Amino acid sequence: VISEFDLIRRCFQRPTRHTVLGIGDDGALIAPSAGQQLVVSTDLLVEGTHFFPDADPESLGWKTLAVNLSDLAAMGALPRWATLATALPAAAPDWLDAFARGFFACADHFGIDLIGGDTTRGPHGAMSFCVTIFGEVAPGAALRRNGARVDDSIWVSGMPGRAAQGLAHLRGEIKLAEPQRSDCLVALHRPQPRVELGLALRGLATSAIDVSDGLLADLGHILEQSHVSANVSIPGLPPPGLARDALLNGGDDYELVFTTPAERDAEVAALGVKLQLPLTRIGKISPPPSGSRAGSLRLCDDSGSPIASIRRGYDHFDPHGTTPSSTT
């Protein structure tokens, strides 16, 4: 029987690329690049809340890091380091090997050094993984939620809603056919953090956020923090039903929503071509209603008729709504 200590060492201690001292002492040592600021974000994934008990460990390893990378992407930061703390009911070498394989596939792809960890026994049914991630950005260059200005264009990357539809399929609420089925399950299990897009948006976007809680909800955070409103009209918006609801309110996709000055629309379009990533203009920032602290979101269909059913997304950050998680 392999000891838990050796297991962790085997699974998680890898050579680092840009780290002074990695795993093995009371703390890791890193030397931030001269003149750069650090972006820091942390996420805790808990069994039952964020993933099913029978989740594929390799995909889970990928996703555990990817959701954190998405926060760096939304800030326009260059990924550099991460720590991983885990609570596991028992040492399961094969399971943990697969988890580590997925985690490091993501780490290697995005240039992350794993510099620290804590492994502890936790109760059955409550496996959990906490990642803290560090990226670098020049002073003043970070993409914030509070910079959207009136008349800015509003954009979204990729196609939000696929993860929510994949989840609905797994829950038996809908039945997806191929190729949509695979497409939605990949979006759910192996989200692609938009790191390259975030880096390219520095100096171009006036605000950005990643779509973790839902397109309208997360755009709502930008409106709230920028003290503006928005007119949103999504091209080809599906008719009422699950697909529309998933697109507007589904979380877990980790696309980016961002705003840019309208005169730079062509640059954004060209960027989408360069990155081979669909970037869709979904609306325009408008002034807040006078006297109101936060702005409102007005959603229209292709013909310009207002769509009323946007309460769910908007409620998400409303003081009287329910919010399952809050992330820095």
Add this chain to the structure above:
Amino acid sequence: VISEFDLIRRCFQRPTRHTVLGIGDDGALIAPSAGQQLVVSTDLLVEGTHFFPDADPESLGWKTLAVNLSDLAAMGALPRWATLATALPAAAPDWLDAFARGFFACADHFGIDLIGGDTTRGPHGAMSFCVTIFGEVAPGAALRRNGARVDDSIWVSGMPGRAAQGLAHLRGEIKLAEPQRSDCLVALHRPQPRVELGLALRGLATSAIDVSDGLLADLGHILEQSHVSANVSIPGLPPPGLARDALLNGGDDYELVFTTPAERDAEVAALGVKLQLPLTRIGKISPPPSGSRAGSLRLCDDSGSPIASIRRGYDHFDPHGTTPSSTT
């Protein structure tokens, strides 16, 4: 009913003192001091494993941060920032208020800015708290586990074993009388990370580690990583029994074990007086047995007679032993 989102904002969003951007965006922004390296450590505390379900929330808040500060102390780092991720079964305002009170009492005392967090619903019986902590240290000045040299003196701060005795008392295994009872329960519930000592040991100690797993086990990590052995003789070692076992093998005290060049013994003694913290010389580093990768630990009583019963501590990092947790 207060929403979980507002609850977190109320409990955990405080003004920061040395942070560019705190809680509220996709990530926090910090500006490390020019030329300094960052020490990073992470710890996950899980209900049932690290604390009782009925733990006093204010003490738990203190301890959650304190055990991480202890890792910074063992590296000789100046405490600067921390993130906190929590999984809670339900929003319990009074409980979380008390937890935050203890957490910020510790943060304020040691100059920590809380810069980020993630709050998620977790299953009942599996409340958990993950802290990642950041300190600063000049390049080359960090205290490591691998620097102990032959003839160095071995020191321990405070009086390890009190936390283990406090735990035994709570479990009904022993019955402590006052004032020892309070003393041991304070050591268990409100450990004092030895931050000031760690800072003072820069340029003085050749190695250091904090006593989280037990005095002999943690000293063993220094011996292993420094490729040396040790002769240990603890003045006034209690007779065989729980007190001795707690002193030698009890964890959770968060004192520091460190080594210094023998010619600087007087400086260490003077430091203890200055900090009003007992610093006890407990032995001397010796060469490793030839051919062996890691050194051995030879424990003697006051009269110089070897004590055989040290297997438990030593096994702790032995490849075939059991190790409940491994911390970077």
